[in-house]
Amino acid sequence: MKKSLVYFQSGGPTTVINCSMYGVIAEALKHNDEIDGLYGSLHGVEGLINDNLVDLRKEDLEDLELLKQTPGAALLSSRKKLPSIDDPLFKEIIKTIQKHNIGYVLVNGGNDSMDTCHRLHEFFVDKKMDVKVIGVPKTIDNDLVLTDHSLGYPSAARHVINFLKMVVIDAKAYTRGKVIIVEIMGRNAGWLTASVDLLPEDSRPDLIYLPEMGFDEERFLKKVKEIYEKKGYCVLACSEGIDVQHKNCGVLDSFGHASLEGVSITLAELIKERLGYGTRAMDLSLAQRADPLLASEIDKEEAIACGKKAVLAALSNESGVMVALRRLPSDAYKSEIFLVPVKEVANREKAFPKEWIVSEERLSDEFREYLRPLVSSSPLVECENGIFLSASLRLEKVV
């Protein structure tokens, strides 16, 4: 008997998460004989709890094509954490599953969302329900284990690299310039900040700070002073997760993580106070994960391919697994998709390798070799009046 497939997005959006959605829909439409309803769950798992599903077969093909250059989470996202599987909340999920004859659940998200993915799988196994659960990786932080890289990271890296080049070139203009501190996302992992190391020397930030380096205030101030006195300006690339005192980490999200925004302001104040230089705190903020104009072509292609693979895995009765990427040995970049147990990915973080850290000025050749092929592309996106086009989905509710 045909079962319905439901796909949802969870956690922070990336530039290419909707490419994975495109891949899921494109593949699923080829299997209408095997798939009953083709649904999206709005606001991640919340849509399963509240019976808030949309019919993905009702969307215009033109809009589905535009998903490939539409940032944000087209199905809306959620940071909801599932309780243990004996919680009554799961009864609501069962109702939705049974009402819509759902046999396949595809979860597109990062470490936290893979926890959701794992709990759903555990629950259906425990209840002996025939529902397959597949994870599709997504995070600009690149901190998912068991995969060469995370979907969304290459595009975010390409954005960060190009922006730091803009900032460094702009910063050179004045005889007595500023110390510019650029705050970059990545939570506890330095992958995204590290990407600026790919820049040629004349447009590379002077100093790079990753959480994995640790942070020594006096050494930091000494380095900044040396560079500023020599060049008349200084540009710093700093991970939001570096361990600076007085960091504003009051707020906790629903997964218990500290809110990391504000490290650039803290460092700017520290420099003003101790060295007396003019400073400018910059936070690259949301655009890092939402810039279709600097998306990586490889990232887009892999995101689509992983969405397709997730559908095929579900239809071949896999469950409790996440789609992952493996880099193949060859001169030109090649990767293959394989499956890993989602419980081994959930709630774990892949830190930036210590052995790839040379100093605050430079990372290793190995890292640059790892990153270069992932960002080396110049995609074009469709624009109208000079504004990038994006999809406006109908999101027609299933009753």
Place this chain on the structure above:
Amino acid sequence: MKKSLVYFQSGGPTTVINCSMYGVIAEALKHNDEIDGLYGSLHGVEGLINDNLVDLRKEDLEDLELLKQTPGAALLSSRKKLPSIDDPLFKEIIKTIQKHNIGYVLVNGGNDSMDTCHRLHEFFVDKKMDVKVIGVPKTIDNDLVLTDHSLGYPSAARHVINFLKMVVIDAKAYTRGKVIIVEIMGRNAGWLTASVDLLPEDSRPDLIYLPEMGFDEERFLKKVKEIYEKKGYCVLACSEGIDVQHKNCGVLDSFGHASLEGVSITLAELIKERLGYGTRAMDLSLAQRADPLLASEIDKEEAIACGKKAVLAALSNESGVMVALRRLPSDAYKSEIFLVPVKEVANREKAFPKEWIVSEERLSDEFREYLRPLVSSSPLVECENGIFLSASLRLEKVV
């Protein structure tokens, strides 16, 4: 007798100021029979004071081509304000002028730099020296009078428009989202912030605040509350120059302007304190004036054409004038270049027209008609490893 031509850049860089430099060099090279030395003055007028000139004929043609996609000020900039023309400092300028047989000075900058341009002209007239001074307009603020728009504004607007679209799309992801306050440059003029009005409704910020609107705290909070309670998020586009209390305007630059950074943080605190919503303060910061990937083709073409026109004006013995743009009546956008007295531009500001302000939600059709053709282009820039290429000039010092 052949005289030398010196060109310099002054004030904050724009995405296309180096396009004007390209135009100046391209035109000047056609007139080697009339022009002796072809020089750049480093750090604006400071290069004339300190005899710090570079030989522009020594640059590689390939790098000159790349100037068209190189942000920042390729000749380095300055915020130095010239004193009254009886100041001894002008003696230093005379030395440099005479040492290098300079007959033409081209000043590329904004309102403040046009003051420099005017004082130099006044001084040479007063001293009966045969030195022609021509201004080339440049500012992302679009606040120069007597010109349809300022070079650099269309590209900055295109960047701001596309970034706000990214932010609005990203902001929709959560059921209970944040109030996102995006701070946009423009000093006392709202032109750049106003550009977001060109976005289609589904990706337009909910509220737009220009300095020309005035700012009523209670009305502001009421509007934010209405929108947030209805949509679960709210995106605000705010000029750095809006008059919010407690704005950090401690610092003054050498032209006596207050430092305007920080209005987004002030508004975020106000909203947190009074409405208790989660907030995210974003400052688009330097990238607004330095993003070659979102440069406007029309802006680039006009910047080059104005550089060329400035050379021709100097050679035909014009002085104390600035190159300006006039829009021609026609269906497709057309403009022509003409000359205006620089003293009428210096230190004046063109505010955003009151009659184009409809409300905090919407500006007028007339404004959108004015802006649309200026940003409607999708330029391609050359990239290597996914990073935009930029010029690395020799800047070979003239002795």
